[in-house]
Amino acid sequence: MAMTMTEKILAAHAGKKEVKPGELIKARVDLVLGNDITAPVAIKEFAKIGTDQVFDRERIALVPDHFTPNKDIKSAEQAKILRDFARQYGIVHYFEIGRMGIEHCLLPEQGLVGPGDLVIGADSHTCTYGALGAFSTGVGSTDMAAAMALGEVWLKVPPSLRFHYYGSLPPWVGGKDLILYTIGQIGVDGALYSAMEFTGEAVSALTMDDRFTMANMAIEAGAKNGIFPVDEKTLAYIEGRLKRSYKVYQSDPEAEYAKEYEFDVSRLEPQVALPHLPENVRPVSEVTGVYIDQVVIGSCTNGRIKDLREAAEILKGRKVHPEVRLIVIPGTQEIYLQALQEGLVAIFIEAGGVVSTPTCGPCLGGHMGIMARGEKAVATTNRNFIGRMGHPESEVYLAGPAVAAASAVKGRIAHPKEVLGNDH
Amino acid sequence: MIIKGKVWRFGDNIDTDLIIPARYLNTSDPKELAAHCLEDANPEFVRKVQPGEIIVAGKNFGCGSSREHAPLTIKAAGIACVIAVSFARIFYRNAINIGLPILEAEEAVREVREGAVLEINLEEGKIIHVETGRVYRAAPFPGFMQEIITAGGLIPYVRSRLSR
Ligand code: SF4
Numbered sequence: 001m002a003m004t005m006t007e008k009i010l011a012a013h014a015g016k017k018e019v020k021p022g023e024l025i026k027a028r029v030d031l032v033l034g035n036d037i038t039a040p041v042a043i044k045e046f047a048k049i050g051t052d053q054v055f056d057r058e059r060i061a062l063v064p065d066h067f068t069p070n071k072d073i074k075s076a077e078q079a080k081i082l083r084d085f086a087r088q089y090g091i092v093h094y095f096e097i098g099r100m101g102i103e104h105c106l107l108p109e110q111g112l113v114g115p116g117d118l119v120i121g122a123d124s125h126t127c128t129y130g131a132l133g134a135f136s137t138g139v140g141s142t143d144m145a146a147a148m149a150l151g152e153v154w155l156k157v158p159p160s161l162r163f164h165y166y167g168s169l170p171p172w173v174g175g176k177d178l179i180l181y182t183i184g185q186i187g188v189d190g191a192l193y194s195a196m197e198f199t200g201e202a203v204s205a206l207t208m209d210d211r212f213t214m215a216n217m218a219i220e221a222g223a224k225n226g227i228f229p230v231d232e233k234t235l236a237y238i239e240g241r242l243k244r245s246y247k248v249y250q251s252d253p254e255a256e257y258a259k260e261y262e263f264d265v266s267r268l269e270p271q272v273a274l275p276h277l278p279e280n281v282r283p284v285s286e287v288t289g290v291y292i293d294q295v296v297i298g299s300c301t302n303g304r305i306k307d308l309r310e311a312a313e314i315l316k317g318r319k320v321h322p323e324v325r326l327i328v329i330p331g332t333q334e335i336y337l338q339a340l341q342e343g344l345v346a347i348f349i350e351a352g353g354v355v356s357t358p359t360c361g362p363c364l365g366g367h368m369g370i371m372a373r374g375e376k377a378v379a380t381t382n383r384n385f386i387g388r389m390g391h392p393e394s395e396v397y398l399a400g401p402a403v404a405a406a407s408a409v410k411g412r413i414a415h416p417k418e419v420l421g422n423d424h
Numbered sequence: 425m426i427i428k429g430k431v432w433r434f435g436d437n438i439d440t441d442l443i444i445p446a447r448y449l450n451t452s453d454p455k456e457l458a459a460h461c462l463e464d465a466n467p468e469f470v471r472k473v474q475p476g477e478i479i480v481a482g483k484n485f486g487c488g489s490s491r492e493h494a495p496l497t498i499k500a501a502g503i504a505c506v507i508a509v510s511f512a513r514i515f516y517r518n519a520i521n522i523g524l525p526i527l528e529a530e531e532a533v534r535e536v537r538e539g540a541v542l543e544i545n546l547e548e549g550k551i552i553h554v555e556t557g558r559v560y561r562a563a564p565f566p567g568f569m570q571e572i573i574t575a576g577g578l579i580p581y582v583r584s585r586l587s588r
Contacts, residue, residue, distance in 0.1 A: 024568045041452050041492050048579050051586055067450055074450035124490040124514055140492040140518035146582045154568055188437055189484040193513050222484060224513055277437060364446035364489070385441040385488060392445075392464040 002252035004160040006195040006227055009135040009249055013118040021159040021258070029059070030244075031112055032147045033121030035103055036064035038140075040081040042122055045145035054089050055151030061093040061112055061121075062086050063103040066360040071367040101332025101358045104128040104216060104300035109332055111241035115230045115248050120144070120153050125300050125382065127218045131211035132238065133230035133248060138219060158224040159258035160195040160251075165202035167266030172416045174310070175210030176302060176380065176400035178202070179217040180271035181263070184281025192222035194258065197251065199229060202265045208237045209306035213400075216301045217382050220278040272378075272413060273398035276386045284403055284415045294377040295320075295408040296389075297401050298329025298356070299363040302380035305335050305342075307401040312344040314405035314419055315351040321411030326353030327369045329361055353408070365389050378407040425546045427504040427525065428554070429477040432469055433538040434462070436482035440494040440515065443486065449493060454500035457493055461501040475502035478544070480536050482508065486515025495519040505544055507551065507562070509533050520569050521578040527551065527562035535560075 001018045003011065011018050014025040034042050039062055054060055062082045067075035086094035093112060100106065104125050107113050113129045119136035120126065122144040129136035139153065147153050163182060183190070196218045203211070211228050218226030228234070230248045238246070269283035297303075297311050308330060320326045328348045330336035336358060339345050348355050361368030363381040371377060371390035376397065379389065384396035397413060406414040442465045444457055451457065462469045479498065485508035486494055495518045498506065505525040519526045525546050532551050536542065541554040549562035565573065575581035 024566065037446075037449050037452075037491060037493075041496075044452070045579050049583050049586065066446075072450060078450060078452065122490055122492075124488065126490075138490040138514050140490055140514060140521055142492060142521035142578045143517060146578050149582055149586065154572075156566065156568075188487060189510065189512075192484065192510065222487060222512060364441075364449075366446060366449075370447075383439075383441070383488060385439045387445050387447075387464045388441050390447075 002254035002256065004195065004197060004251045004255040005133065005249040006135055006160055006197065006225060007157060009116055009118060010155065010157055019157045021157050023157045025155055025157060026152055027118055027155055029120055029147050029151055029153055030117040031059050031061060031119045032144055033061045033103060033107065033119065033123065033126060034144050035066055035123055036068060036075065036079045036082060037066050038122035038144065040078045041141035042144040042148065043081055043085045045142050046148055049145065049149050051149050054148045057090045058092045060091050060148055061107055062091055063095050063100055063106060064097065065100055065102050066364065067366050068359055069097050069357065099333060102300045102303055102360055105303055105331030105335065108132060108212065109241065109334055111238065111243050114238055114242040114244060114246035115234060116246050120147055124219045125216050127223065127225050128212055128216040128300060130215035130218065130225050130227040131208060132234055133228060135225055135227065137225045158193055158195045160197050161191055162197050162199060162257040162260040164260065164262045165200040165265050166262065167202055167264045169202055169205060169265055170268060172270050172402045173265065173268050174400050175206055175213035177268060177271040178265065179214040180273050180281050180398065181268060183217065183221050183278050184271065186221055188220060188277055188279045189222040191218065194223055196221065196223045196226045198226065203228065204231060207306050208233055209304040212304065213301050220382055270400060270403045270415060272403060273384055275384050275395040275397065278382065278384060278398060284413065287413050288415065290376065290397065290413045292324060292378050292407055292412060293375040294325045294327065294369060294371060295404050296327050296362050296369055296377055296379040296381060297404050298331065299360065299381040300331065301382040302401050303329055303331030303335065305338050307380065308339045308344050311401040311405035312347040314402060314416055315409065316347050318351055318409050318419065320352040320408045324408050324411050326351065326408045327356060327362065328353050329356045330358055332358050362389050378404050378413060380404050427476065427478065427544040427546065429504055429542065431478050431480050431536055431538055431540045431542060432473065434465060434479060434481040437484045437487055438465060438481050439488035440486055440491050441488055443494040444491065444497040449491065452493060454496045457497040458500035461497045470501065473501055473503065476504045477502065478542055479503050479506045480533055481506065482533060483510045485511050487512035490514045492518045492522065495522055495524045499524045507532055520572055523577045529560050529562040532560035
């Protein structure tokens with residue numbers, strides 16, 4: 001039977017020759033992830049199971065990234081639960097402050113995920129690793145606890161939706177714009193319970209960092225996972241990182257898709273999602289009248305080196321608008337160091353921005369840039385829900401790093417061309 | 425199990441940041457969290473909700489983050505059941521795993537108003553509007569979910585598997 005790559009990965013992990021959408025399977029997991037918000041709940045549930053060991057010390061990743069470096073006593077207590085658990089059970093991939101990063105930037109970078117893997121994480125953006133041709137999906141803390149004990153998870157095989165992008169990408173249009181545009185087209189439940197498979201020449205042309213951005217936001221369309229075909233860029237990325245063996249799965253040409261979409265990207269503008277849902281998407285030129293107070297460049301969506309380079313290209317030799325606060329948050333220590341060595345950090349600081357240690361921080365309204373009543377931010381993050389970055393009456397506009405940087409300069413939402421001119 | 429209680433109405437796409445804003449997630453204590461349940465969506469709710477009451481909402485309830493704190497908070501606030509047109513998938517899993525009853529019943533969502541009293545038979549997926557006597561049917565749980573529910577949640581289920 002013809003299968004999609006999602007179905008093939010699920011079948012392989014369920015020890016079956018084939019699976020069909022809707023089928024219930026018990027699947028072996030290659031990696032289980034938790035963070036400083038979700039893992040404490042999982043650890044509490046794990047204790048109730050009454051086992052004295054985890055299924056595999058090397059296949060659990062614990063990343064304190066949300067409220068860290070800890071912003072207050074309560075969050076310090078939560079992070080300590082992870083640290084203590086990691087020591088007690090000898091968890092190999094526990095990432096301490098100073099060696100950590102935002103989980104979904106960190107795990108691929110550290111070579112903990114490869115093509116063909118099945119990964120679950122107690123974090124909804126676990127779907128990010130689909131960029132590597134893995135099946136990965138977010139679950140809850142109790143699921144995480146069960147998987148830490150059994151090395152298994154119950155899953156319903158999702159129907160697959162295919163998103164085919166053709167044409168060549170205009171300047172300043174990247175993965176973030178493609179995924180925002182897509183969510184704008186299908187809505188925040190447009191892929192509910194489904195697998196989003198991203199294909200086409202425009203997708204092949206994307207960097208790995210852009211693909212991570214797209215897979216990351218599959219959840220914002222309600223999807224179970226997002227997934228990309230494995231190509232030479234994928235293999236180049238895992239080269240020298242991945243410590244385990246891997247397997248490349250490809251969708252069969254006759255595989256069944258519940259629905260197929262085709263998008264011509266040649267004329268796409270950079271996209272912006274207006275408050276308070278990621279589906280409220282407009283081309284940037286329609287929203288340049290929105291004045292802003294803050295710009296956040298970072299998060300598991302756009303905190304990677306390509307994002308920082310793009311922002312720096314726009315900010316180089318320019319100043320952040322006097323009425324705007326620019327906060328730049330590299331996704332991991334490695335990205336931070338690289339940005340430092342490439343001179344990007346200097347560019348941000350000279351422009352009048354702050355550069356933070358890796359953290360989720362303002363993305364979820366945790367710390368490091370919370371907004372007051374009535375304030376507006378352009379953010380390269382993934383959610384613009386009510387109260388997501390602070391006061392319930394503050395507003396978040398989602399965009400890619402180029403629009404975010406241009407907006408920081410202009411003090412209002414802006415197309416990068418307004419800053420750089422048309423020849424870029 | 426029979427649940428009888430008054431209805432609180434909410435709209436479509438009620439996300440987990442509305443259910444419990446991340447600014448309160450520096451704790452995982454359900455009682456502390458419950459004091460802020462849905463406060464950005466309806467500040468009245470958390471002040472007035474009584475144990476045993478019911479949430480009726482639109483489509484895609486619980487979208488957004490994977491935080492299990494969301495169903496935990498709703499449960500700790502005293503809500504006995506959430507009825508919606510559809511649930512976001514992680515919220516759905518989490519609710520089953522922690523034992524918060526949820527039902528998908530589009531017709532009920534269309535017709536039931538805030539303040540109405542419903543009587544719900546969970547096993548049968550039957551919802552009765554007490555005042556009008558109207559009966560609504562909820563979509564049945566898929567088989568594997570039913571196994572977890574019967575075991576009393578995912579953890580008791582895993583415990584029994586490990587001891588076998
Ligand atoms: S950066 Fe934001 S979306 Fe990503 S894991 Fe952190 S809080 Fe979640």
